[in-house]
Amino acid sequence: MALDNLKGRVAWIFEQEDFDVDQIVGVKNIKIKDPVELGKLAMRAEDPEFADKVRPGDLLIGNHNFGYGHPHYPPMIGMRQLGIGGVIAESFSPGYWRGEIAMGFPQVECTGILAAVSRWDEIEIDWASSTFHNHTTGATLPVEPLSDGDRLMLEAGGLVGYLHARDKEERIA
Amino acid sequence: MGYTLAEKILARVSEKAGVRAGDEVLAKPDFVIAYDFPGYTDVIFKQMEEDFGIDKVAEPDRYALFIDHMVPATTTQEEELHQLTRDWGEKNKVPVYERKGIGHQVAAELGYATPGAFVVHFDGHISQLGTFGTLAIGVRRHLLEAFVKERIKFKVPETTRIDLTGTLQRGVTARDVFHHIVRVLGPRGCRGQVMELGGDTIDNMSLEGRQSINCLAMFTGAITALMNPDQKALDYMKPRQRLDIEPLFSDPDCTYAARHEIDVGALEPIVVVPPSPADTRNLSEVTGTEVQVGYLGSCASGRVEDLEIAADVLEGHKVKDGFQLNVIPTSKEIMEVAAERGIITRLINAGAFISSSSCDYCFGRMGVMRAGQRAVSTGTLNVRGRMGSPDSEIYIVNAAAVAASAIEGRIADPRPYLKD
Numbered sequence: 001m002a003l004d005n006l007k008g009r010v011a012w013i014f015e016q017e018d019f020d021v022d023q024i025v026g027v028k029n030i031k032i033k034d035p036v037e038l039g040k041l042a043m044r045a046e047d048p049e050f051a052d053k054v055r056p057g058d059l060l061i062g063n064h065n066f067g068y069g070h071p072h073y074p075p076m077i078g079m080r081q082l083g084i085g086g087v088i089a090e091s092f093s094p095g096y097w098r099g100e101i102a103m104g105f106p107q108v109e110c111t112g113i114l115a116a117v118s119r120w121d122e123i124e125i126d127w128a129s130s131t132f133h134n135h136t137t138g139a140t141l142p143v144e145p146l147s148d149g150d151r152l153m154l155e156a157g158g159l160v161g162y163l164h165a166r167d168k169e170e171r172i173a
Numbered sequence: 174m175g176y177t178l179a180e181k182i183l184a185r186v187s188e189k190a191g192v193r194a195g196d197e198v199l200a201k202p203d204f205v206i207a208y209d210f211p212g213y214t215d216v217i218f219k220q221m222e223e224d225f226g227i228d229k230v231a232e233p234d235r236y237a238l239f240i241d242h243m244v245p246a247t248t249t250q251e252e253e254l255h256q257l258t259r260d261w262g263e264k265n266k267v268p269v270y271e272r273k274g275i276g277h278q279v280a281a282e283l284g285y286a287t288p289g290a291f292v293v294h295f296d297g298h299i300s301q302l303g304t305f306g307t308l309a310i311g312v313r314r315h316l317l318e319a320f321v322k323e324r325i326k327f328k329v330p331e332t333t334r335i336d337l338t339g340t341l342q343r344g345v346t347a348r349d350v351f352h353h354i355v356r357v358l359g360p361r362g363c364r365g366q367v368m369e370l371g372g373d374t375i376d377n378m379s380l381e382g383r384q385s386i387n388c389l390a391m392f393t394g395a396i397t398a399l400m401n402p403d404q405k406a407l408d409y410m411k412p413r414q415r416l417d418i419e420p421l422f423s424d425p426d427c428t429y430a431a432r433h434e435i436d437v438g439a440l441e442p443i444v445v446v447p448p449s450p451a452d453t454r455n456l457s458e459v460t461g462t463e464v465q466v467g468y469l470g471s472c473a474s475g476r477v478e479d480l481e482i483a484a485d486v487l488e489g490h491k492v493k494d495g496f497q498l499n500v501i502p503t504s505k506e507i508m509e510v511a512a513e514r515g516i517i518t519r520l521i522n523a524g525a526f527i528s529s530s531s532c533d534y535c536f537g538r539m540g541v542m543r544a545g546q547r548a549v550s551t552g553t554l555n556v557r558g559r560m561g562s563p564d565s566e567i568y569i570v571n572a573a574a575v576a577a578s579a580i581e582g583r584i585a586d587p588r589p590y591l592k593d
Contacts, residue, residue: 018360018451020556027558065361065394069450070556094365094396095297095313102314148197149326159314160224163321167225 003155006086006106006125008057010117012043012050014089018068021096024075031074038078054082061117062089067096076100088113088125088132088143101150104158108132109144116141127151175424177332178399179367182308182421186291187324194331194428199324203290203416206299207316208239208276208532209258213295217317218261225321233266234415236320237285239276240269242532274504274530277301277388277472282506284413288402288420293319298472298553300395301388304380305410306402306420308367311391330396331430332423333363336372339438344588346482347382348474348551348571349443350374351389352453356443357435360451364394366430369423371401374437380409381476388473389553392450442586445569448557456574462584464568466548467492467575468560469525470501471535474551479572480511484519486576486590492524493582498575499540500525525579537561549578 022030025041032038043050060079066089076084086106090113100107108125110132117123121136125143132141146154156162176184176191184191187198207214221227230236238258246252255271262269273279277298280286288306292299297311310327312318318325335354355362368390375383383400390398400406401422442456469475469483480502492498500520502508508530511517521527533539535552542548542565550560555567570578573587580590 018449020449022556027556027563030558065364068360068394070554070559091361091364093361093394095311095391098315099313147328149328152326159317160220163225163318166322 003106003127003151005127006059006108008059008085008123009055010061010119010121010123011054011058011084013061013114013117013119014066015063015114017063018065019062020069021067021071021075022069025078029074030072033074035077035081038074039081042075042078042082051082054084056083057085058083059085059123060087061113062087062092063114064090065093066091067093071096071099073099073103076103076105080105086125090114101153102159104154104156104161106154108146110141112141174428175426177367177427177429178306178369178401178421178423179308179330179332180427182289182291183327183329185289185421192329194329194430196329198327198329200291200327201324202235202293202319203287204235204237204285204292205316205319206237206239206276206280206285206292206294208241208296209254210242211254213316214238215254215257217320218257220317221320227321229265230267230320231323236265236267237280238262238267238269239279240271241274241276241530242536243538244272244531244533272505272529274506275472275532278384278476278503278507281305281384282413282504284410284415286410287414287416287418288407288410289418290416293325297391298388300390300397301384301472303387303390303398304383304400305406306400306422308397308399310397330365330367332367332369332399333431333433334369334371334429336432336434337370337374337437338372338434339374339436340377341374341437341440342588344573344586344591345440345442346479346571346573347378347385349440350437351386352443352445352569353437353440354435355392355451356453358393358433360392361394363390366395368393368395368398369400369429370398372434375400376403379478380405381478384476385473442571442574442588444584445555447555447566447568450554450556456570456584456586459568459584460586462547462568463582464547464549464578464584465496465582466540466542466546467496467498467579468534468540468548468550468552469572469575470499470503471552472503472532473553474572475501475503476507477510477514477516479551480516480520481514482573483576484516484523486573486587487520487523487525487580490523490580490590492579496579496582497540498525498579499528499534501528501534502530504530549575549584551575
């Protein structure tokens with residue numbers, strides 16, 4: 001099973017290094033569990049119409065060490081509710097990365113991404129060739145290939161699917 | 174070419190002759206540890222049964238559960254969660270440790286930190302078992318994998334080596350050393366790697382101080398911390414360790430991703446300014462700032478030497494009227510030692526409010542602040558809302574500085590209080 005390419009517009013560029021994702025919904029809202037409510041709250045402080053502007057498949061861009069701090073799950077639950085398809089960042093904080101990959105949420109490291117996009121550019125991640133394409137500007141960049149474990153987990157839609165896939169594999173072996 | 178300690182441990186638990194950073198292995202954790210927390214253990218127990226049809230774990234001695242958050246319970250839901258954990262433990266014959274202290278510390282006391290062992294938890298502060306040469310990783314939700322499968326898929330990490338040199342001045346503690354490392358290397362200085370520490374400062378440091386540093390590895394971006402176990406570490410763990418395995422050490426000719434030498438001889442007490450765990454400065458930049466709350470405790474700090482230096486600072490002084498000083502020893506064993514040595518009595522006499530060991534003061538469940546309040550804290554984290562209102566503030570300092578600030582009601586340098 002191959003991963004579908006990530007394809008969409010740049011919904012937001014997080015320029016801050018070491019970005020604390022809790023700020024996406026605000027620390028005051030971090031205990032909310034309802035995905036619909038979280039979707040409405042996402043980025044509201046920065047762009048009150050964010051939820052209306054985003055289309056399914058749109059992508060987020062991050063700077064270095066995206067997800068640093070003490071990341072909670074609700075911000076990206078809200079983003080997925082809006083149809084956000086993944087995050088492309090210069091680099092990720094390992095704890096945040098693990099947590100979201102386990103949810104089946106695609107993420108990819110791409111050196112130089114920040115300088116290569118503007119908001120609402122049409123972009124794509126081609127997994128097969130590990131390449132980033134900016135269809136608006138024509139720019140391309142190599143991306144860091146996923147580890148086997150992470151790729152299998154994304155293909156299976158997250159941790160539970162991945163463990164079932166391993167069950168199957170081990171039965172055959 | 175030699176191997177790092179992390180590579181050697183992962184080779185052992187994946188039954189390979191040698192593995193290198195970047196290799197992906199199927200590793201069998203020696204121990205799988207968790208504390209009960211809604212969304213983690215309750216979900217894992219449910220998924221095991223409903224999604225994977227697993228009734229019981231195969232090797233119960235490899236698992237350990239701690240009840241250290243929400244202790245004591247304040248709602249029926251919390252007590253129900255604890256009961257679920259106790260029942261699951263009983264059914265699975267998995268030990269459940271309750272009211273013994275903060276699990277990351279108690280795991281060491283109970284010998285899960287066997288030198289050379291591989292341990293997983295969902296919480297990253299388990300990295301402190303690295304004090305004893307144990308590779309302990311917080312894998313977040315991936316912990317389910319270790320409950321469902323014998324082996325977990327794991328990418329062998331690179332290691333960055335940090336040698337610390339110099340003798341710490343009085344009033345400067347391991348806690349300051351750690352935050353100074355973040356200041357020097359930055360919040361991604363060891364991103365995705367193992368932070369391996371050594372050097373004469375570490376050699377001369379107590380195990381407690383080393384645990385304090387290793388506990389916080391995540392704020393350098395590291396996935397865990399390791400130290401090559403010296404005689405002090407091996408002697409502590411020998412009567413406690415749960416596995417009969419040989420300790421492992423990094424080879425002198427192993428490959429590090431980077432090497433740093435940091436001199437801490439002239440280090441002053443530091444402060445981590447809210448709301449970022451990376452905004453480290455000299456304490457002198459914020460002394461005089463009014464504070465109303467002090468928290469001395471957590472899995473990072475709250476051990477005997479932290480309690481003792483706080484008592485030394487408070488000697489002959491009182492906590493300022495209206496200041497709330499909460500002191501929570503990290504474990505029951507630590508509290509006993511501190512009590513026997515008279516440290517607890519000295520803290521009480523000075524006006525500290527002492528509680529039995531619990532994680533609850535660190536994450537805003539107890540000792541909660543309202544908007545506008547400000548705390549000095551030895552907790553793990555200073556992000557907004559961590560200890561109550563998102564409009565309260567947390568200044569991370571060492572235990573001695575918490576005590577000095579409690580006397581003055583303002584952020585204060587502990588060193589003048591420690592002159593013999």
